[in-house]
Amino acid sequence: MTRREDTEMRLTKLLAASAIALMATPALAIENITWWDFLSGGDGVRMKALISRFNEAHPDIKITSTTLEWGTPYYTKVRTAVAVGQGPDVMTYHLSRMPLGLKEGVLDEITEEDLKNAGVSKNDFFDASVKAASGEEGKLYAVPFDIHSLVLYYNKSFLEGSRFLDANGKLTGIESLKDFEEALAVAKEKGAAAPVTYATGDDGGVYRVFYTLLRQQGGELIEGNEVLPGDNLQKAAEAIEVMTNWGKNGWQPEQAAYEASVALFTSGKSAFMLNGVWEVPTLADMEKKGTLGFQWGAVQVPNLMGTLTTWADSHAFAIPKNNKMSSEKRKAVMTLIGWMEKNALSWAEAGHIPAYKPVAESEEFKKMEPNATYSALANTASYDPRSPITGVASPAYDASINVISPAIHGYAEPMQAAEQVKADLENALK
Incomplete structure (x- = not known):
């Protein structure tokens, strides 16, 4: 056998082994996440860009987003969808609407385990935003994204x-x-x-x-x-x-x-x-x-x-009640929320102050004007009653x-x- 024939045989065996290995490897499991927001204009453009970046960076998670009409139509649709168990997996929510959302029973608790899966903790956020995102008993029902x-x-x-x-x-x-x-x-x-x-x-x-x-x-x-x-x-x-x-x-x-x-x-x-x-x-x-x-x-x-x-007020991320999602999907949702928080600098370009302090206190944000000039208001903000x-x-x-x-x-x-x-x-x- 010539050296060339030997090389060709080795290559054939290698390719065959690789093909067998690929056949034995299961296809990548993809968690499909349904997302609702009310973001239009510049906010909408920036959020769509963030979702696109997330999808590119996470081949195992696919976000399918829908933008609904801001205000009363949005919250009416959320209430109706949750009542029949057809709400999204994750949604944007105004923290000023938190008391009504809790009264209507449309918000699921964000647990410590959820936060751990997102790679964040309550201490990572400004106190006023955490308070606004919590119920009277102190349980968290949304993750603040910004302070506007x-x-x-x-x-x-x-x-x-x-x-x-x-x-x-x-x-x-x-x-x-x-x-x-x-x-x-x-x-x-x-x-x-x-x-x-x-x-x-x-x-x-x-x-x-x-x-x-x-x-x-x-x-x-x-x-x-x-x-x-x-x-x-x-x-x-x-x-x-x-x-x-x-x-x-x-x-x-x-x-x-x-x-x-x-x-x-x-x-x-x-x-x-x-x-x-x-x-x-x-x-x-x-x-x-x-x-x-x-x-x-x-x-x-x-x-x-x-x-x-x-x-x-704050835009925040919330999980609707009656969502019936698996533990794997919920973990994927929290992975998404955590990624959004850690990449909030581009969201701040819309004028917002990041609620996630590691970004708000970063050198990159401190150079962002005029945001950095008025960012101290995060410590003295008055949310709605x-x-x-x-x-x-x-x-x-x-x-x-x-x-x-x-x-x-x-x-x-x-x-x-x-x-x-x-x-x-x-x-x-x-």
Whole structure:
């Protein structure tokens, strides 16, 4: 036998052995995970990219995602699906909806074993987000993904030459309501059509500003089963009065829908915008394209009423009850959640603060602006009251558009509006 023939024979035997080995190896088991979210716009694009990356990195797990309509339609579908045992394996959830979700019985407990399978622990998350994700008994029912809050955006051109812009072009000198209103007056003198813009004709925009001003006074919207008890009624009236005065002075837009309120700022007609961190990508993209026309920044809402705090909420991951999944699938779901948390830096590009502290405290995040500038708010965030009538698409939001919005436009006195909010929410609690 020649050397060549010997080599060919050896190669033939090797290939045959390999084929036999492959035949003996079972096919890779794939866990198919059904995912629901309510994320549209920039958030939706970023989440789809994260899911795609996860699928590529985990050939043994396949995520099939569905995006549903935000707000009431989403949570109604979740409730209905869970009731008939046809919900997803994992879903995004607002922590502000946690009390109602627990009352409706749609959320499964996230156990210590679950967290271990995700490679995380409760101590890895900001305390406020863990509390908001837990039931009254302390059990965890969701894993916080971010902290998103109201922040104060500013247009530097209206503040140049004033005491409100330092040598580095950073907002400064606003340490009280008096300071802020002085800055609004300066902007008005410089030609701002609406010195401060927010969605004055939208339930969410009105609620977030109102709740921030209430909480900055140390006020509570709901305590137990009581709405605005004691001096909280007066504090609510004072919050509404502040917003009303901004209208009387021509400092805020009238009946502005959400999109219009944002357009006032991006078109250079407002000095300030009170809005969520989720508008950071809008401004960053416009700046990158050269279509913004001014320099901007964003900071934590200053202490206007005595306490440094602001409205906040979180997107979180939850497992619906009645899911009937195997232990292997549940482990795959927690693997997914843990991976999302550890790769949250790209999610932070949407303006959010990662709820997972190892990412929020990383050097990479500390270089991310303006997120890093306002990230301290994670430690002073005010989540909605623990009540089934608060949170996204709730009676509290309804009261904001039906009662508070008309009041700040002059159709009711502040105390009258506060009393009506109290009556409406007390009725909703019955």
